[in-house]
Amino acid sequence: MSDLAQWDEALGDVLKHATGTPAARVLAVLIRGLDEGIPAEAMRLWIRSRSVEGSVQPAHRAADRDRHGTGAEWTHSAEDTRQMDARMRNIVEGRRWRGLLDAARVRASSSSDDGARRRDRLERTTALMAGLLLELPGERGGLPRNAMLRAALAVVGARWLQDERGFDSVLLSHELLSLELGCSARTADRTLEALLDAGILTRSRGGQGVTGRYRIVRLRDGERRSAAGAWKEDIRALVDGDRSAIAAVILSVTHPAWAYSSQLSHRHWLMLLADVAGIDPERFGIRARMAPRLRAELTERYALTQAIVRPLLTEILDRLADDPECGAGGLTARARRERAEAKYKTAIAERRAEREAARDVKRQTWSVIAQLLEAHPIPKAPSFADVDSSTKMARREAAFMAWVEVLHAEVIAGDPPEEFRSSIGAALTRKLVTSGYGETFADGTARFILRASPETTLAEWLAA
Numbered sequence: 001m002s003d004l005a006q007w008d009e010a011l012g013d014v015l016k017h018a019t020g021t022p023a024a025r026v027l028a029v030l031i032r033g034l035d036e037g038i039p040a041e042a043m044r045l046w047i048r049s050r051s052v053e054g055s056v057q058p059a060h061r062a063a064d065r066d067r068h069g070t071g072a073e074w075t076h077s078a079e080d081t082r083q084m085d086a087r088m089r090n091i092v093e094g095r096r097w098r099g100l101l102d103a104a105r106v107r108a109s110s111s112s113d114d115g116a117r118r119r120d121r122l123e124r125t126t127a128l129m130a131g132l133l134l135e136l137p138g139e140r141g142g143l144p145r146n147a148m149l150r151a152a153l154a155v156v157g158a159r160w161l162q163d164e165r166g167f168d169s170v171l172l173s174h175e176l177l178s179l180e181l182g183c184s185a186r187t188a189d190r191t192l193e194a195l196l197d198a199g200i201l202t203r204s205r206g207g208q209g210v211t212g213r214y215r216i217v218r219l220r221d222g223e224r225r226s227a228a229g230a231w232k233e234d235i236r237a238l239v240d241g242d243r244s245a246i247a248a249v250i251l252s253v254t255h256p257a258w259a260y261s262s263q264l265s266h267r268h269w270l271m272l273l274a275d276v277a278g279i280d281p282e283r284f285g286i287r288a289r290m291a292p293r294l295r296a297e298l299t300e301r302y303a304l305t306q307a308i309v310r311p312l313l314t315e316i317l318d319r320l321a322d323d324p325e326c327g328a329g330g331l332t333a334r335a336r337r338e339r340a341e342a343k344y345k346t347a348i349a350e351r352r353a354e355r356e357a358a359r360d361v362k363r364q365t366w367s368v369i370a371q372l373l374e375a376h377p378i379p380k381a382p383s384f385a386d387v388d389s390s391t392k393m394a395r396r397e398a399a400f401m402a403w404v405e406v407l408h409a410e411v412i413a414g415d416p417p418e419e420f421r422s423s424i425g426a427a428l429t430r431k432l433v434t435s436g437y438g439e440t441f442a443d444g445t446a447r448f449i450l451r452a453s454p455e456t457t458l459a460e461w462l463a464a
Contacts, residue, residue: 022088026088029043031104033046044097051088118239124215125238125239127228133277136149136150137199143287147269149191151270152188152191155181158250158254200216231277249276256317262328270286274286320333376406380436381396409454411450
């Protein structure tokens with residue numbers, strides 16, 4: 001079954017959250033699997049192996065339903081779940097499998113059609129525009145909250161729109177978002193969680209503080225959909241890669257001039273967005289007395305007016321990013337961004353190296369354990385049947401003690417480093433448990449083999 005684990009990431013979320021009948025759930029998994037290029041037989045085996053008791057759970061948050069049928073909140077009793085699992089296994093093992101596979105192929109083919117994909121992108125871009133330009137769901141908040149939430153949403157939207165692979169979601173971490181916005185990782189993390197709580201984004205993999213796959217939630221609210229429709233041409237411009245004034249401002253959100261300048265900030269970006277969209281700045285938490293000041297700094301100091309945004313925004317921002325007077329600490333905004341990016345890449349490389357080193361230790365650990373147990377197999381654990389036979393019980397205990405002494409002597413002779421001892425101990429404990437020994441006893445025995453002095457007996461070690 002270990003080979004099937006490679007499909008958990010692609011299919012696990014669909015199996016967990018798909019709604020409807022068992023057949024509908026199987027169909028949802030098949031459509032996603034075909035989209036991901038997973039072989040049909042691999043999907044059949046995967047569904048059968050993963051449709052075990054407790055596999056179907058309600059979603060934690062009302063999520064955005066997509067063409068795979070995921071996202072709605074459903075509740076199931078334990079009995080409902082057991083029946084659902086059993087019926088799904090019956091489907092993949094029976095005659096209905098072929099029909100569902102054929103139906104999934106038709107659905108997957110039509111769903112990948114350019115027209116369907118464009119409609120989906122238009123819907124999600126409408127939701128993006130609503131999140132950026134309309135009132136935020138929940139508490140209104142002031143300018144700092146508005147600037148951070150809307151800028152973060154713009155980052156997600158920009159990365160999604162500019163990804164040529166056509167996925168409906170983007171990979172993002174709080175560290176990458178902090179790099180793009182020039183804020184702290186903690187602020188970026190809290191901002192992503194706030195967008196999730198507001199129902200503007202969903203996260204289909206990952207979790208708080210780690211890399212996740214984020215998707216813009218399509219609008220269910222008719223009023224918000226209608227209101228966002230006021231920017232229909234700008235929505236199309238974003239989807240088609242054109243540069244309307246609003247599209248230009250939204251896509252500029254990651255420019256160093258906004259995030260790393262000592263003069264400009266995302267508050268100025270939000271003010272400019274309000275002006276080009278024709279929105280009352282108060283909607284963004286920009287108070288009446290603050291708006292003239294922000295607007296004057298944009299227009300009088302940097303010539304960032306509505307009229308020149310579409311043709312010259314990028315050129316002006318590039319000039320400001322390279323202007324030492326707009327930088328800080330002796331560095332231009334662009335140089336500060338480059339320095340932050342270098343630190344980010346270094347941190348990523350270090351973590352990757354740590355993970356690879358941990359994998360190497362794990363591989364070496366299991367290789368050592370395999371060699372030890374091949375030479376010295378774990379003795380059979382005593383069973384309840386042995387209680388009536390004191391001779392058999394004594395023989396098995398003696399065999400186990402002899403086995404422990406041999407492994408203890410070999411480990412002491414090898415004197416492995418501490419990191420390796422911990423790794424071997426966990427693996428050895430697992431082997432003993434799967435061989436029938438109690439977990440507490442197995443853990444104590446493994447620690448004795450790896451850490452006890454030559455003079456200490458197992459009985460003394462366990463009694464200590």
